[in-house]
Amino acid sequence: MEHKFFNMDKDKQDRVINACFKEFSFNGYDLASTNNMVKEAGISKGLLFHYFPTKKELYLFLYDYAQEIFLKDFYGLIDYHEKDLIKRLKQLVKNKLIILNKYPLLFTFLEKAYYETSNEIKSEINERRLQAETYAYQLFADIALDKFRDDLNKEKAVNIIIWTITGFSNQYLNQNMINSFSEINIDKVMAELEQYLKIFIKLFYRTEE
Amino acid sequence: MEHKFFNMDKDKQDRVINACFKEFSFNGYDLASTNNMVKEAGISKGLLFHYFPTKKELYLFLYDYAQEIFLKDFYGLIDYHEKDLIKRLKQLVKNKLIILNKYPLLFTFLEKAYYETSNEIKSEINERRLQAETYAYQLFADIALDKFRDDLNKEKAVNIIIWTITGFSNQYLNQNMINSFSEINIDKVMAELEQYLKIFIKLFYRTEE
DNA sequence: ACCTCATTGACCAGTGTGGTCAATATAATT
DNA sequence: AATTATATTGACCACACTGGTCAATGAGGT
Numbered sequence: 078m079e080h081k082f083f084n085m086d087k088d089k090q091d092r093v094i095n096a097c098f099k100e101f102s103f104n105g106y107d108l109a110s111t112n113n114m115v116k117e118a119g120i121s122k123g124l125l126f127h128y129f130p131t132k133k134e135l136y137l138f139l140y141d142y143a144q145e146i147f148l149k150d151f152y153g154l155i156d157y158h159e160k161d162l163i164k165r166l167k168q169l170v171k172n173k174l175i176i177l178n179k180y181p182l183l184f185t186f187l188e189k190a191y192y193e194t195s196n197e198i199k200s201e202i203n204e205r206r207l208q209a210e211t212y213a214y215q216l217f218a219d220i221a222l223d224k225f226r227d228d229l230n231k232e233k234a235v236n237i238i239i240w241t242i243t244g245f246s247n248q249y250l251n252q253n254m255i256n257s258f259s260e261i262n263i264d265k266v267m268a269e270l271e272q273y274l275k276i277f278i279k280l281f282y283r284t285e286e
Numbered sequence: 287m288e289h290k291f292f293n294m295d296k297d298k299q300d301r302v303i304n305a306c307f308k309e310f311s312f313n314g315y316d317l318a319s320t321n322n323m324v325k326e327a328g329i330s331k332g333l334l335f336h337y338f339p340t341k342k343e344l345y346l347f348l349y350d351y352a353q354e355i356f357l358k359d360f361y362g363l364i365d366y367h368e369k370d371l372i373k374r375l376k377q378l379v380k381n382k383l384i385i386l387n388k389y390p391l392l393f394t395f396l397e398k399a400y401y402e403t404s405n406e407i408k409s410e411i412n413e414r415r416l417q418a419e420t421y422a423y424q425l426f427a428d429i430a431l432d433k434f435r436d437d438l439n440k441e442k443a444v445n446i447i448i449w450t451i452t453g454f455s456n457q458y459l460n461q462n463m464i465n466s467f468s469e470i471n472i473d474k475v476m477a478e479l480e481q482y483l484k485i486f487i488k489l490f491y492r493t494e495e
Numbered sequence: 496a497c498c499t500c501a502t503t504g505a506c507c508a509g510t511g512t513g514g515t516c517a518a519t520a521t522a523a524t525t
Numbered sequence: 526a527a528t529t530a531t532a533t534t535g536a537c538c539a540c541a542c543t544g545g546t547c548a549a550t551g552a553g554g555t
Contacts, residue, residue: 084503108317121503191549229489233482240453241446260539273442280438280489294532320513330534335514 181258390467
């Protein structure tokens with residue numbers, strides 16, 4: 078049976094999820110305050126503990142929820158028929174932006190979970206991560222590396238491309254840290270990204286002829 | 287007169303500074319615990335408050351200390367006679383690594399301070415940052431942009447280079463988050479960085495002839 | 496009218512907080 | 526050696542906030 082939390086009004090659900098993502102992301106498990114969460118989400122303390130009997134179960138519910146989206150809507154939507162690295166990464170960024178518009182702190186939450194040190198949940202997180210590793214990290218499987226120029230170290234070229242995309246994306250993530258979470262104009266961002274990718278295609282790939 | 291804290295045994299000084307950097311970096315001002323700081327530094331609670339009468343003064347002392355190092359030993363050591371962007375950035379990375387070996391979390395502390403939201407210190411941080419802006423950000427002044435190929439958007443090329451260097455450096459920073467702070471082998475890291483920079487010189491710069 | 500379940504917020508014991516202070520160890524000065 | 530000054534300790538404090546409880550109320554369905 079599905080978790081009864083999902084019977085809640087959908088808007089309220091997302092308010093709760095985002096409030097909890099925020100509190101856990103910023104403060105980590107131990108220091109995250111359930112009082113802050115309910116205040117931010119606009120619900121009562123009793124209601125939160127009506128759905129999640131302990132802080133720990135709340136956290137693990139959120140982790141499962143985040144990881145499922147990560148695997149299904151982020152990694153899961155990659156088209157593995159596409160052998161071109163850059164096109165594949167472009168798809169990945171787009172997936173990410175779509176998720177960010179709904180859950181601005183989902184990725185931050187997962188990253189913080191990665192470094193989480195609290196003894197109360199460390200082992201549970203590790204279990205879940207191991208379970209997930211089977212799915213992910215196929216990102217670079219079956220990539221057409223022969224597109225790169227011969228005189229270029231392929232591993233380093235890939236790193237440069239990834240770091241560029243990361244740096245480019247972080248501009249929009251960091252914005253979220255300061256401002257309230259403003260909606261991202263996905264088409265506009267993708268168009269700007271495209272220009273960077275064009276540079277790589279031009280300079281890193283073989284000249285076709 | 288110098289702060290009496292500087293009369294303390296130098297090793298102990300650095301232990302205190304690094305312990306406080308860590309606690310403030312990980313938890314932010316409000317949630318940082320002075321109890322954890324003294325435990326990590328191996329001194330008594332009373333001694334900390336002997337040198338710094340309040341948590342606030344402790345924080346601002348650390349901020350001033352970090353910012354001074356940042357301006358003096360990071361930005362301040364740039365050779366402005368060097369007009370080549372890549373060489374200038376290389377110098378910057380080296381400065382950073384040297385600082386990181388002594389204060390592994392100095393940059394993390396300053397970055398966290400940038401996003402700090404606590405009302406107790408927000409305005410004080412802003413004052414100090416404004417004061418510092420005069421010095422910094424001359425990084426790109428008087429750079430020889432004509433070294434770039436004509437058919438390359440210079441602004442984007444610069445971003446790619448910076449993001450690459452950032453991504454490259456973060457490998458070593460994130461390592462510090464998990465492990466204890468292991469000494470960085472500066473020569474080795476610089477040699478690896480050099481290979482990335484060579485790629486940029488080859489592909490982004492004009493071919494000399 | 497009755498049942499079920501969502502929702503509230505005052506309340507609780509317990510933990511950790513920033514900060515104090517009287518006591519002691521150590522060093523400097525006379 | 527005696528005195529003064531300073532470095533250092535840790536038990537102690539009032540207080541804020543913690544995760545979690547629970548009796549009461551609201552709302553909708555039968």
